Amino acid sequence: MVLWLLHGLTQRVQFPVVLADLLPRLVARTAFTFVIAHLAGCAHLKPYQRGRLAQPTMLLGDMARPGAAHVYAVREGAVGGGAGAEGGCGCN
């Protein structure tokens, strides 16, 4: 994806606005496929099997601390993806 975007940038490709209108459907289909595919192969671990998952570094929140998130939000034209109702490893 990064390479694709970089290629687009270097070629000065102006993506049509209409593509953005298609994104909700694209996102929904991609998310559905991704979730189903992973749930099918998802491990069903018991609590005592989650020792490594319980590491504090395994929390899947936004990696950026609040100050860094401020900077990124200002300097990038994109937003979103921040931690909301953060899913954890089910350790508690």
Added chain:
Amino acid sequence: MEGREPKVAAAAIERDAIPAGEASEPHSVSQGDRLRARAGRGVSLSLAWVALSSLGLALLLAGGTALGDDKTTDASPAIHGSGLVTRTATEATGYADTDHVDIFSPSISASIGDDVAGWSVGGHYLVDVVSAASVDIVSTASKGYHEIRQGGGAEATAKLGSATAGVSGVVSSEPDYLSLAGGATLSFDVLEKNVTPYLGLSYGDDKVGRTDLPRSFWRDKQTTSGQLGVTFVVDRATIASLQGDAIAESGYLAKPYRYVPLFSAAEIAAIRPGASIAQVNATRLAARAAEQVPDQRHRFALTGRIAHRFEDSTLRLDERIYADTWGLWASTTEFRFLVDVARRLTLWPHVRIHAQNSVAFWRRAYMAQSGDNGSIEPPVIRTGDRELSELVTGTVGGGVRFKLVDDLQKPWALVFELDGSYEHYFDAIYISQRLSAFSTMAIETQF
């Protein structure tokens, strides 16, 4: 929700044009002088902070490695013990770049809760001290400004069976901006906590003004956000998540201080990427137009995250794909590899790459048409915000976490992070690249 605050900060930090050279622009010269005089102190403060943080990082690395010679991995869970737990965090961040923008931002946060019972309440407060003399400001014959923003918020969570609910509210205030926002989140533990779907909703109402305008002339901006995601256990050492965000913004979305230079059809071709202030001023028409952008923007982001735990290290990979109805597409890739080099010491390198195209209405130089009566008619939609143009940003850095108290029940820690960034703008005037440094020091306590 926390997501509101960066938007508020963006308005403060990006307010990089306080015109003083136009008769129609109401900033007084005396105020500009006062702001300029104060800006210098902020620059020094922020640069000193970045330097101090760098020194602290080096000392911590040296000292931490020596103290933490036992490489036994701390396999303690994220949640320790039972009963009431109080957590606090004190953080200070500094930012400085080659475009003469400096930010110093101290913050505090605290929460109390019962991890076993599954509830918590908390709050936070921060101050942003922003000093800017960026090229956009200088190009308007002003030398800079200095501003303070204050923000705070409160949040609460409660576990209700297999569901966890949360509510939050934030307020942010500065002389020309007021933001109020609130949100709610809900998550569920299913399949024996191997899968955690979650959703969130938030709404924010902002008032956007200028320091020289009465509140009655301020404009409104509304932001509604929805978030849907799922976290799932992949195997004994891997966890992943997928999250979709939809954000609807409406109202006044431009920057009230930003003015866009206009060019005649004969001269516009002479404006190349990175054209200097002198070149632009020598070529542009006398009149400049206030920035004007569409009053609605729908933004969508799809974010995937994965974390894998090795014996003594954790690998984190994030990828965000973004698109909006202004025609902007972006990809943000982030990598972090946290290594437990000693019992008390964790180090991590950090890489972040962001690439985006421009919004559909972006022009490096906007051409004005001549009206019937000799007037100049600018394009209806125009912007000078180079963060809406084609750009690539690379960030490289690292961090260190040192446990001040080696106690599972009281995991006090000192955290340092230092990052350097390079941004390249493919199609913007004034500058084509920017270097910046960003550092954070935080002390986290729990008792």
